[in-house]
Amino acid sequence: MDKAIKIERLTKKFGSFVAVNNISFEVPKGCIFGLLGPNGSGKTTTIKIICGVLRATEGYVEVLGKDASKYPEEVRQNIGYVSQKFSLYEDLTIEENINFYGAVYGLSKNEIETKKKQLVKLFKFEGREKSQVSTLSGGMKQKLAFACATLHNPQILILDEPTAGVDPISRKEYWEMIKFFSNSGVTVLVTTHYMDEAERCDVVAFMFNGILKEIDTPYNVKKKYMSDSIEDVFVKVFSE
Ligand SMILES: Nc1ncnc2c1ncn2[C@@H]1O[C@H](COP(=O)(O)OP(=O)(O)OP(=O)(O)O)[C@@H](O)[C@H]1O
Secondary structure, eight states: OOEEEEEEEEEEEETTEEEEEEEEEEEETTOEEEEEOSTTSSHHHHHHHHTTSSOOSEEEEEETTEETTTOHHHHHHTEEEEOSSOOOOTTSBHHHHHHHHHHHTTOOHHHHHHHHHHHHHHTTOTTOTTSBGGGSOHHHHHHHHHHHHTTTOOSEEEEESTTTTOOHHHHHHHHHHHHHHHHTTOEEEEEOSOHHHHHTOSEEEEEETTEEEEEEOHHHHHHHTTOSSHHHHHHHHHHO
């Protein structure tokens, strides 16, 4: 099994508080990997360390075969990251945001134009290109943040609660996009509190109080906990 991300004995402390406690796991290449857990369990902290935004206290993170602490720039070039509080410019239009992020990622004008056409079609922004972001629905904003994160053709997409507070139709569309990129060979690491979304993952990992409690396919964890839904597994894992 080829791995996109390898995490070994990762620990992150904030002062004396242990936010991530000696966790190890691997994310296979091309899979949709769901990182699940209640609020404050250490998911975002783990993601920030993978993306090189935070430094680990202890442990090792490898992204596409590279030590993330030694090659943060190369790692970042291979990751498209959508954070919980994504940084779209509200006073710019859809098109202007794509232009801006394209330039940030170092794309040429021609590359940006080509990408923009593809993304507008793929994410169904046709006719809305000139709409200011502040006028968009929450679902559209999330999709735009997703689109911008794919501009530099990253091999890994890391999406931190991308569909929080989004209506069911927009969530469905969002997951169609996740599937599209996954089918194109992109590895997706996603956190979510929606258990119907967890069911769509190839692998799910459950974190609680900084500890990795379970990791397996949805089918296998349901079998282990004798449950017919990930929601039921979630309740059982976290009430143990
Ligand atoms: N910079 C920081 N300084 C101190 N404590 C922090 C810091 N960042 C995170 N924490 C704490 O670490 C713990 C894990 O936070 P984290 O954001 O990783 O959780 P999470 O699983 O992503 O939660 P959520 O689902 O709410 O996003 C929390 O108790 C949080 O308050």
